[in-house]
Amino acid sequence: MQSAVYKDVDNAGNYDSKAASHAEEMARPGWGEEASRVYESTKERLLTTIGGTKSLLSDIQNFNSSAWTMHYPGLDAASVEQRSSGSNSLHRTVSIDDATAQGVSHAVAANPQEMQVLRLDLKLGASSAHPSALVNSLEKSSIATLLDSRLTKSSQHLDALSTRIKDTSSKVLVTGDLNSGKSTFVNAILRRNVMPSNQLPTTTIFCEVHPVEEHPQKIEQVHLIKSVRDAYSPTDESTFKPYSIDDLEALCEENETNPNPPLLKIYLNDPRAAQNSLLSNGTVSISLIDAPGLNLDTLSTTALFARQEEIDVVVFVLSAENRLTLSAKEFLVQASHEKACVFCVVNGWDRISERNKEKCKKGVLDQLKSISNETWVDREELVHFVDSTNVEADQDADNASRFARLEDSLRNFVLFNRQKSKLAPAARFLTHLLSDVELLSKANVKVADEELEMARNELTRVKPILEMMREKRESLQDELERIENEAVETLGKYTKTEIETALNEIGNGRLATDKVSMPIYEGILSIYPYARAVKHALLQSLDLSVNDIENHVREATGQNVKLVQGVGNDALPEGVDRVKRVFVKEAMFKSRSKANTSTVGMKLSEKPHNLNISPREIFDTTQLLIFKKVGGDKVEEESDEGSFLGALSLAVGAITMVGGKTMGMRGFIEGAVRISNLWGSDRVRQWAAPAVGVLVVGAATYYVFELPRMIPKTIGTSIKKSLESSAEPALSVDAASDSYAEVHQLRVERETRKVLRLASWDVKEKFRATLETHAVECQRAEQGEAKAQRAVEWFDSVCTKVDGLRKLGGLGMTIPTETI
Numbered sequence: 142m143q144s145a146v147y148k149d150v151d152n153a154g155n156y157d158s159k160a161a162s163h164a165e166e167m168a169r170p171g172w173g174e175e176a177s178r179v180y181e182s183t184k185e186r187l188l189t190t191i192g193g194t195k196s197l198l199s200d201i202q203n204f205n206s207s208a209w210t211m212h213y214p215g216l217d218a219a220s221v222e223q224r225s226s227g228s229n230s231l232h233r234t235v236s237i238d239d240a241t242a243q244g245v246s247h248a249v250a251a252n253p254q255e256m257q258v259l260r261l262d263l264k265l266g267a268s269s270a271h272p273s274a275l276v277n278s279l280e281k282s283s284i285a286t287l288l289d290s291r292l293t294k295s296s297q298h299l300d301a302l303s304t305r306i307k308d309t310s311s312k313v314l315v316t317g318d319l320n321s322g323k324s325t326f327v328n329a330i331l332r333r334n335v336m337p338s339n340q341l342p343t344t345t346i347f348c349e350v351h352p353v354e355e356h357p358q359k360i361e362q363v364h365l366i367k368s369v370r371d372a373y374s375p376t377d378e379s380t381f382k383p384y385s386i387d388d389l390e391a392l393c394e395e396n397e398t399n400p401n402p403p404l405l406k407i408y409l410n411d412p413r414a415a416q417n418s419l420l421s422n423g424t425v426s427i428s429l430i431d432a433p434g435l436n437l438d439t440l441s442t443t444a445l446f447a448r449q450e451e452i453d454v455v456v457f458v459l460s461a462e463n464r465l466t467l468s469a470k471e472f473l474v475q476a477s478h479e480k481a482c483v484f485c486v487v488n489g490w491d492r493i494s495e496r497n498k499e500k501c502k503k504g505v506l507d508q509l510k511s512i513s514n515e516t517w518v519d520r521e522e523l524v525h526f527v528d529s530t531n532v533e534a535d536q537d538a539d540n541a542s543r544f545a546r547l548e549d550s551l552r553n554f555v556l557f558n559r560q561k562s563k564l565a566p567a568a569r570f571l572t573h574l575l576s577d578v579e580l581l582s583k584a585n586v587k588v589a590d591e592e593l594e595m596a597r598n599e600l601t602r603v604k605p606i607l608e609m610m611r612e613k614r615e616s617l618q619d620e621l622e623r624i625e626n627e628a629v630e631t632l633g634k635y636t637k638t639e640i641e642t643a644l645n646e647i648g649n650g651r652l653a654t655d656k657v658s659m660p661i662y663e664g665i666l667s668i669y670p671y672a673r674a675v676k677h678a679l680l681q682s683l684d685l686s687v688n689d690i691e692n693h694v695r696e697a698t699g700q701n702v703k704l705v706q707g708v709g710n711d712a713l714p715e716g717v718d719r720v721k722r723v724f725v726k727e728a729m730f731k732s733r734s735k736a737n738t739s740t741v742g743m744k745l746s747e748k749p750h751n752l753n754i755s756p757r758e759i760f761d762t763t764q765l766l767i768f769k770k771v772g773g774d775k776v777e778e779e780s781d782e783g784s785f786l787g788a789l790s791l792a793v794g795a796i797t798m799v800g801g802k803t804m805g806m807r808g809f810i811e812g813a814v815r816i817s818n819l820w821g822s823d824r825v826r827q828w829a830a831p832a833v834g835v836l837v838v839g840a841a842t843y844y845v846f847e848l849p850r851m852i853p854k855t856i857g858t859s860i861k862k863s864l865e866s867s868a869e870p871a872l873s874v875d876a877a878s879d880s881y882a883e884v885h886q887l888r889v890e891r892e893t894r895k896v897l898r899l900a901s902w903d904v905k906e907k908f909r910a911t912l913e914t915h916a917v918e919c920q921r922a923e924q925g926e927a928k929a930q931r932a933v934e935w936f937d938s939v940c941t942k943v944d945g946l947r948k949l950g951g952l953g954m955t956i957p958t959e960t961i
């Protein structure tokens with residue numbers, strides 16, 4: 142048969158007062174044993190559920206710190222507003238304590254969208270931001286930390302609940318307005334004047350009366366514990382200070398003004414028979430707590446509230462003569478929220494005249510009805526009008542019987558309430574906590590699902606790009622090398638060809654470019670400056686040709702740089718910045734080292750020593766002995782007829798040398814030898830001296846006209862010869878093994894390679910960096926995917942565990958999915 146006792150617990154601690162009245166239920170025969178049996182089995186179930194929930198919380202904490210930063214579901218704005226502006230000022234936020242307190246009440250209807258136990262401690266001052274805004278503004282990691290501390294607190298609270306469930310004794314808190322007769326009532330229950338009672342406020346500290354059987358030595362004694370919050374064990378003398386029962390009054394007096402009042406544990410021998418004793422009657426062991434009177438002193442009020450968690454029954458003592466004070470009302474409101482029913486003792490009933498008794502009774506009950514309807518419904522059992530000063534039959538038989546009935550009701554009420562005071566808070570707390578865990582898990586599954594989708598979308602985007610780039614990496618490298626090599630080779634060859642062409646022109650006595658003009662021949666007497674000017678012009682034309690080559694190479698290299706960048710940019714995925722380096726063509730061929738410049742035969746015309754003219758360059762004996770007819774590029778030798786002319790040129794050469802400033806000893810001797818040789822020849826001897834004279838004059842005339850044409854060729858040939866030969870470079874082309882053309886070819890190749898390599902490096906670096914970024918993004922997305930996947934599975938398993946724990950603990954309430 143299902144009784145109201147079962148219903149209390151099975152319904153997750155939501156006490157259903159309408160199911161049956163206490164009186165009705167408790168009057169049923171054998172209900173006590175049945176209640177004890179149910180109590181024991183429910184207790185075991187709840188203890189196992191607490192163990193399972195604790196390990197689940199610990200798993201969540203570990204997961205939160207090591208694998209997944211917990212997402213906290215947003216607060217429901219409407220309900221928060223409603224709550225923060227509600228009339229019940231005591232309910233500021235739902236805390237662990239509040240949730241515990243709700244274990245036996247139906248005062249606060251839990252909004253399934255809201256966290257009850259795991260709600261974060263965000264202060265809701267009038268000026269503070271909205272809590273949902275606060276939650277949203279917090280860093281994810283800060284929320285996870287706050288949540289972690291909330292989980293720790295919840296776990297600790299489960300420990301406290303577990304201890305409380307295991308504790309076989311029940312605690313009865315006796316409280317009420319100042320001087321309402323609390324101590325007198327406790328004394329009446331004990332049938333001993335133990336607690337000091339007086340007209341003046343006397344009780345300022347909590348006095349907890351235990352049966353002497355609970356004392357380790359079974360002796361009457363007072364244990365003074367420094368603070369209500371301090372740990373205490375009756376077997377550990379370091380946790381208390383022992384006093385005699387006779388010291389009690391003095392101890393109370395001493396601590397009257399103590400801002401941190403101690404707690405007194407009083408071990409008393411109940412002289413009454415077991416069946417009459419309330420302290421220890423075999424079925425239930427009760428501790429009576431005489432509390433300080435309720436007043437406006439926040440400290441003691443707070444202390445009182447703080448202690449309510451461990452008490453099973455609240456006995457509220459009120460004076461029949463006085464109306465309830467504000468603090469008493471406030472306390473009753475709070476206590477009825479927490480305990481649903483409050484046991485009320487209307488004291489000083491003897492002081493009310495007979496004719497006022499009904500009126501007084503009605504007044505008290507009306508007040509109670511407005512504060513605690515549950516108490517009013519069971520008023521027959523829960524509200525007692527007595528005189529605590531005369532409880533023995535021989536004093537006042539009528540009052541004694543009323544008091545005896547009070548004691549019976551109280552004993553049964555304690556027994557009855559043990560279910561609610563010990564098990565229901567645990568059931569209620571577990572219900573809320575598991576709902577919160579489920580809400581939290583479902584919210585995290587949702588977030589993890591979103592992250593999973595995001596990670597997968599990211600992978601769908603990044604992975605193909607990464608693979609494409611990895612595939613392209615080698616071909617890009619090859620392509621860049623190909624462009625570089627081709628450009629270097631082409632421009633190198635071009636340079637060589639161009640310089641060779643220029644040298645050929647110069648070798649034929651012509652300028653390599655029309656940007657320069659030949660000097661004007663001003664007569665035989667200025668032959669030397671003329672030759673020098675010719676050499677300058679030829680070298681300058683060569684220099685300008687080199688300039689033209691460089692300009693061409695610059696342009697071509699620029700095109701190749703664009704090609705390189707184009708290839709590189711084509712290999713980059715969309716959305717990535719392109720290579721932006723601009724090729725400054727003017728910077729090409731600007732060697733920083735001066736020494737370098739001189740080694741590559743640059744600006745030959747600007748180096749004075751290159752303009753030195755040797756006699757051979759004006760009067761080249763080789764040229765004269767083997768007369769060469771210049772006809773384009775073709776040179777024909779005319780050795781037969783040329784011998785005479787050769788002789789003639791020798792003579793003219795001698796004259797010109799004399800006329801010029803170039804005649805040296807060597808030239809003179811050479812000339813003389815040739816003249817004497819001529820004279821020795823038979824053919825020549827046939828010619829007479831006059832002929833020689835005519836010829837000399839003619840030849841001289843011829844040379845005067847021919848010299849301006851001969852000198853450029855002689856000098857050009859000399860320049861060409863010098864620049865083509867690397868063995869004895871007459872000009873400043875100080876290359877060890879290369880000709881002038883090759884030197885420039887190498888130089889162009891080197892410069893071109895340098896520029897293109899830099900451009901390639903840029904492109905490759907950009908490609909490498911982009912590839913790396915995508916690889917990192919891909920790796921991050923893969924990790925995110927794995928993490929989110931794991932979180933989805935893990936939180937799903939938490940929900941399954943929550944269901945299992947609910948079944949185990951006989952708990953109800955599943956949070957609908959759509960509320961997240």
Ligand SMILES: Nc1nc2c(ncn2[C@@H]2O[C@H](COP(=O)(O)OP(=O)(O)OP(=O)(O)O)[C@@H](O)[C@H]2O)c(=O)[nH]1
Pocket residue numbers: 318319320321322323324325326337338339340341342343344345433434435488489490491492527528529530
């Ligand atoms: N006539 C009569 N006097 C009572 C009754 N109960 C208490 N008194 C007297 O009321 C006075 C105050 O009683 P206490 O028991 O000290 O009251 P209290 O509520 O414990 O006082 P504080 O601890 O100081 O708040 C004492 O003089 C008691 O004798 C009662 O039922 N009838």
